[in-house]
Amino acid sequence: MSDRPELAEAQACAQLSALAHEGRLRIFRALVSAGPKGLAAGVLADKVEISPSNLSAHLAVLTTAGLAQVTKAGRQRIYAADLAATAELVSFLVADCCGGDPDLCRDVTAKLAVSALRACN
Amino acid sequence: MSDRPELAEAQACAQLSALAHEGRLRIFRALVSAGPKGLAAGVLADKVEISPSNLSAHLAVLTTAGLAQVTKAGRQRIYAADLAATAELVSFLVADCCGGDPDLCRDVTAKLAVSALRACN
DNA sequence: TCAATATTTCAAGAAGTATTGAAATGAAAT
DNA sequence: ATTTCATTTCAATACTTCTTGAAATATTGA
Known part of the structure; x- marks a missing residue:
């Protein structure tokens, strides 16, 4: 280790x-x-x-x-x-998500992207 | 108010x-x-x-x-x-960002999306 | 029913964080 | 030089949150 x-x-x-x-x-x-x-x-x-x-x-x-x-x-x-540091933080929070299941991962990514978009209008 | x-x-x-x-x-x-x-x-x-x-x-x-x-x-x-709640939280953090400048906003959204993608591989 | 397992609840001391106002710093204007 | 303005630093008190171990609850298996 x-x-x-x-x-x-x-x-x-x-x-x-x-x-x-x-x-x-x-x-x-x-x-x-x-x-x-x-x-x-x-x-x-x-x-x-x-x-x-x-x-x-x-x-x-x-x-x-x-x-x-x-x-x-x-x-x-x-x-x-x-904001770059903020994005890094978000990345850290959801790192290695979903036990490696690509479908679930895509879902999470999509949710985050949607959240970000909604925030930025 | x-x-x-x-x-x-x-x-x-x-x-x-x-x-x-x-x-x-x-x-x-x-x-x-x-x-x-x-x-x-x-x-x-x-x-x-x-x-x-x-x-x-x-x-x-x-x-x-x-x-x-x-x-x-x-x-x-x-x-x-x-994870839905987590995405909401992220959204709240960066809400109303960039003083309404659409170009900057796009940039922030992109950063978050990239972070999310990197986290999910 | 009794014993074992998984988890939560409780109380109390220990540790950390917030808030306040007064005083200090440092830069600009007179 | 002196004053004014913007902000920070300091020290003390008040407040919250952590951690610990022992006891309580609830579920399963013998």
């Missing part, structure tokens, strides 16, 4: 923990809906109604987990959701 | 919380990989190396969140992952 899926597992768990909080979930979804341009922390604070210091802590959790990226712009910090 | 996306938000949060635990994440993925036939609690306990009472608590969290289903078979209980 010398393979290392441990890192991925811990990472996925950290990402899920980051999302597993009502405030952070709102924050993350606000970032997703803002798109790649992202949002300044202050704008976010208004949008999700969370105090600045609290928001800052939550954003740190999301970025540390790899679900958001920060860039500095003058005195503000712009946060953006990392 | 009289729309009610609150239920969905709380539900999604509960599901993410359920997954946001190293042991439960292993449990859930074991169920995913077992497919719709599911696994008896005892078999799971061996597979993920969690004590029966602890496992039972974790399975209760997953089923209450709607990510797993139980059925009784004699003196054992068979648990199975709910």
Whole structure:
């Protein structure tokens, strides 16, 4: 036993923990809906109604987990959701599904694709 | 403001919380990989190396969140992952993405589909 | 009925996470 | 230089969730 899926597992768990909080979930979804341009922390604070210091802590959790990226712009910090990382997480969740049955697998893939499409209209 | 996306938000949060635990994440993925036939609690306990009472608590969290289903078979209980619910959760995570930009949206959908495909081979 | 098996329930201590407001940092404007 | 603005850091308290083992429940087989 010398393979290392441990890192991925811990990472996925950290990402899920980051999302597993009502405030952070709102924050993350606000970032997703803002798109790649992202949002300044202050704008976010208004949008999700969370105090600045609290928001800052939550954003740190999301970025540390790899679900958001920060860039500095003058005195503000712009946060953006990392959708590639999000897709990776989803992939990890349903990995090796269905006991290798290709028909079932296709079904799962289809469901996910439909979900994604529905989300993106 | 009289729309009610609150239920969905709380539900999604509960599901993410359920997954946001190293042991439960292993449990859930074991169920995913077992497919719709599911696994008896005892078999799971061996597979993920969690004590029966602890496992039972974790399975209760997953089923209450709607990510797993139980059925009784004699003196054992068979648990199975709910992949439709999982797809719904993913959908919720990336809802309204990209500020409505159709090109970006297509990109996100593609990423999710690719992730799903990669997971299912 | 009795014993064995599979699983859940319970209680309590241990560990981890959230929230708060005040103070600190760092960048821009005056 | 000083002030203002955006954000983060800190420390303390409050809150939730985990884990454990022992006891309870429920089902099957002898």
